[in-house]
Amino acid sequence: MAASVRLLVRGLAHRSVTFAAAGGSCRSGGCLAPSSSRCVSDTAEDRSTHFGFETVPEAEKAKRVYKVFENVAQKYDVMNDAMSLGVHRLWKDMLLHVMHPQPGARLLDVAGGTGDISFRFLDYVRYQQERQKRRAAGSVQTPSWQDISDKYPAEEDRPQESRAVVCDINKEMLKVGKQRADGMGITSGLSWVVGDAEELPFDDDQFDIYTVAFGIRNVTHVDQALQEALRVLKPGGRFMCLEFSKVTNPILASLYDAYSFQVIPVLGEVIAGDWKSYQYLVESIRKFPDQEEFKGMIEDAGFCCVQYFNFTGGVVALHSGFKL
Amino acid sequence: MGTGSFDRRASRSTRSVSNGTASSTHAHCAWLKMWHRLSNPFIWLNQRQSSLASKGLKALTSAHRLHASGAEPSCSYDGGLYPGHIQTTPFQKALLAVGSGVAALQDPYRHDMVAVLGETTGHLALINLRDRMQNDPEGYTILTERPRIRLSTLDLEKMASLPDGSFGREYLRFLEENKVTPDSRAEVKFVDDEELAYIMLRYREVHDLLHTLLGMPTNMLGEVAVKWFEAAQTGLPMCALGAVLGPLRLNASRLQTLVTSLGPWALQNGSRARCVLSIFYERRWEQSLEELRRELNIEPPPVIPSASKKTGA
Numbered sequence: 001m002a003a004s005v006r007l008l009v010r011g012l013a014h015r016s017v018t019f020a021a022a023g024g025s026c027r028s029g030g031c032l033a034p035s036s037s038r039c040v041s042d043t044a045e046d047r048s049t050h051f052g053f054e055t056v057p058e059a060e061k062a063k064r065v066y067k068v069f070e071n072v073a074q075k076y077d078v079m080n081d082a083m084s085l086g087v088h089r090l091w092k093d094m095l096l097h098v099m100h101p102q103p104g105a106r107l108l109d110v111a112g113g114t115g116d117i118s119f120r121f122l123d124y125v126r127y128q129q130e131r132q133k134r135r136a137a138g139s140v141q142t143p144s145w146q147d148i149s150d151k152y153p154a155e156e157d158r159p160q161e162s163r164a165v166v167c168d169i170n171k172e173m174l175k176v177g178k179q180r181a182d183g184m185g186i187t188s189g190l191s192w193v194v195g196d197a198e199e200l201p202f203d204d205d206q207f208d209i210y211t212v213a214f215g216i217r218n219v220t221h222v223d224q225a226l227q228e229a230l231r232v233l234k235p236g237g238r239f240m241c242l243e244f245s246k247v248t249n250p251i252l253a254s255l256y257d258a259y260s261f262q263v264i265p266v267l268g269e270v271i272a273g274d275w276k277s278y279q280y281l282v283e284s285i286r287k288f289p290d291q292e293e294f295k296g297m298i299e300d301a302g303f304c305c306v307q308y309f310n311f312t313g314g315v316v317a318l319h320s321g322f323k324l
Numbered sequence: 325m326g327t328g329s330f331d332r333r334a335s336r337s338t339r340s341v342s343n344g345t346a347s348s349t350h351a352h353c354a355w356l357k358m359w360h361r362l363s364n365p366f367i368w369l370n371q372r373q374s375s376l377a378s379k380g381l382k383a384l385t386s387a388h389r390l391h392a393s394g395a396e397p398s399c400s401y402d403g404g405l406y407p408g409h410i411q412t413t414p415f416q417k418a419l420l421a422v423g424s425g426v427a428a429l430q431d432p433y434r435h436d437m438v439a440v441l442g443e444t445t446g447h448l449a450l451i452n453l454r455d456r457m458q459n460d461p462e463g464y465t466i467l468t469e470r471p472r473i474r475l476s477t478l479d480l481e482k483m484a485s486l487p488d489g490s491f492g493r494e495y496l497r498f499l500e501e502n503k504v505t506p507d508s509r510a511e512v513k514f515v516d517d518e519e520l521a522y523i524m525l526r527y528r529e530v531h532d533l534l535h536t537l538l539g540m541p542t543n544m545l546g547e548v549a550v551k552w553f554e555a556a557q558t559g560l561p562m563c564a565l566g567a568v569l570g571p572l573r574l575n576a577s578r579l580q581t582l583v584t585s586l587g588p589w590a591l592q593n594g595s596r597a598r599c600v601l602s603i604f605y606e607r608r609w610e611q612s613l614e615e616l617r618r619e620l621n622i623e624p625p626p627v628i629p630s631a632s633k634k635t636g637a
Binding site: 265269 | 415416436440
């Protein structure tokens with residue numbers, strides 16, 4: 001049955017969207033963790049993982065990633081604009097568009113760092129809220145005084161307060177994010193928490209939406225991060241991950257590779273004074289699993305209805321799954 | 325320097341201390357101190373070169389190319405030839421040169437960008453400098469011993485006790501008056517030959533000593549004068565660029581001083597002076613500054629710009 005559904009969907013699909021009806025058995029026993037060699041007998045010191053194209057002990061990877069983002073924090077946003085020629089803004093806007101959050105939603109933005117996703121989230125829900133108010137006001141053309149006085153208490157309640165929590169392991173990135181928030185004059189609805197994606201400092205079933213934008217490839221144990229995501233989401237909550245992925249078109253792929261390895265470290269050196277951090281960043285993109293493999297990992301963690309959207313020919317992929 | 329120097333180098337490779345040049349025990353101890361203090365990778369590389377030299381003794385001619393390119397285990401430092409080395413393609417070097425040039429022009433306080441510009445554009449000039457150093461006996465000693473000028477290698481008390489007018493005392497005075505330290509030089513990253521990288525590093529470290537030799541303070545006018553001298557001496561494109569663009573930030577009276585007296589003096593002395601990188605400064609602290617200037621063929625400055633710190637410095 002699942003096979004025929006898949007065939008039907010493939011026939012209907014006009015974008016590279018794939019649909020997986022995982023059905024009842026969402027949780028499979030093991031989990032695909034291609035990035036780290038997991039044997040039962042290994043200790044953390046023996047196990048090694050990749051840091052870009054280098055191989056490092058697992059225990060060291062987190063420290064080195066921390067160092068990278070500590071160094072680049074101040075120039076992070078400038079570098080994003082320079083490296084992607086501003087296109088990263090479109091990718092993040094698309095994420096919000098697909099997310100389509102409603103007023104009252106609670107967002108957890110993991111590896112949120114400088115707060116790009118959270119700021120967009122707050123803008124989006126506030127816009128939605130205003131739209132709803134306008135619609136409500138418009139539908140009642142000539143309210144009687146009785147109606148107006150009835151409405152007043154409802155306005156005071158504000159049950160639709162949306163909240164965004166930015167969680168990042170790196171204090172420098174959060175500092176930059178806070179400065180930006182202060183600069184934009186955001187006073188409410190936003191909190192900043194230091195936390196590890198593999199071990200989130202939140203209770204179960206807390207959030208409506210969990211996002212991680214360009215952060216999950218830096219995590220040492222991606223599967224643990226996915227399991228934590230499942231834990232903190234409410235039932236019905238949505239997991240959304242924006243990440244660099246595999247470009248399928250060979251011409252675009254070779255152009256992208258040339259650009260990544262030739263130009264981006266130079267930009268890092270000139271703008272941020274740090275070649276090696278940006279060398280790591282482009283190498284880590286190559287080591288991350290591709291769209292299908294990552295989709296499998298998300299399904300293994302227990303999410304359902306997992307799908308992905310490719311942006312810019314596969315340079316960036318948005319993966320989405322639900323906790324049911 | 326005939327075969328005697330090869331013997332000395334060979335014995336150095338077995339860690340016995342034999343100082344070839346006729347110098348005092350002070351220099352001997354300073355060398356020992358330097359050797360013991362840090363496991364300086366350049367000295368380590370130098371040791372490997374020395375052992376190679378003793379092996380290939382018969383094959384060596386007067387062209388002292390000890391560095392056997394390609395024969396050494398080249399990528400021993402994280403993929404580079406020396407600590408901090410980053411391998412780059414010619415395209416990347418070109419991009420870096422353009423980018424760092426623009427960045428340095430926009431923000432002259434980005435010393436790292438000036439450094440990168442120097443490294444990516446200075447290949448021919450560095451080769452020229454290496455040839456000049458190899459043809460000079462003292463320069464050759466520097467290339468083999470690879471001294472570093474750092475606070476940790478300087479005996480500051482000894483230098484402070486030297487008489488006024490001696491090179492060491494004047495250098496110390498320069499450091500104190502201008503509030504600079506010899507440790508603030510950026511490391512070399514984009515030079516693809518470790519001997520040339522050392523020469524680049526030596527050039528950066530000698531810069532402060534040049535200030536002392538020329539009697540120039542670290543304000544804008546003094547820096548530009550030193551840059552003109554360095555451009556005439558080394559031919560590094562980065563120096564030439566600095567020499568051309570530096571004066572743009574001077575006010576009218578200083579510009580006039582530069583053009584009429586300091587500039588021509590710097591250029592003339594730069595071109596006729598002995599190669600300043602070939603001087604083993606670390607062994608000449610006691611030498612009188614005037615005598616050192618005469619030896620290097622440098623005239624004293626015609627006018628000394630006041631040591632006030634301008635914004636441009």
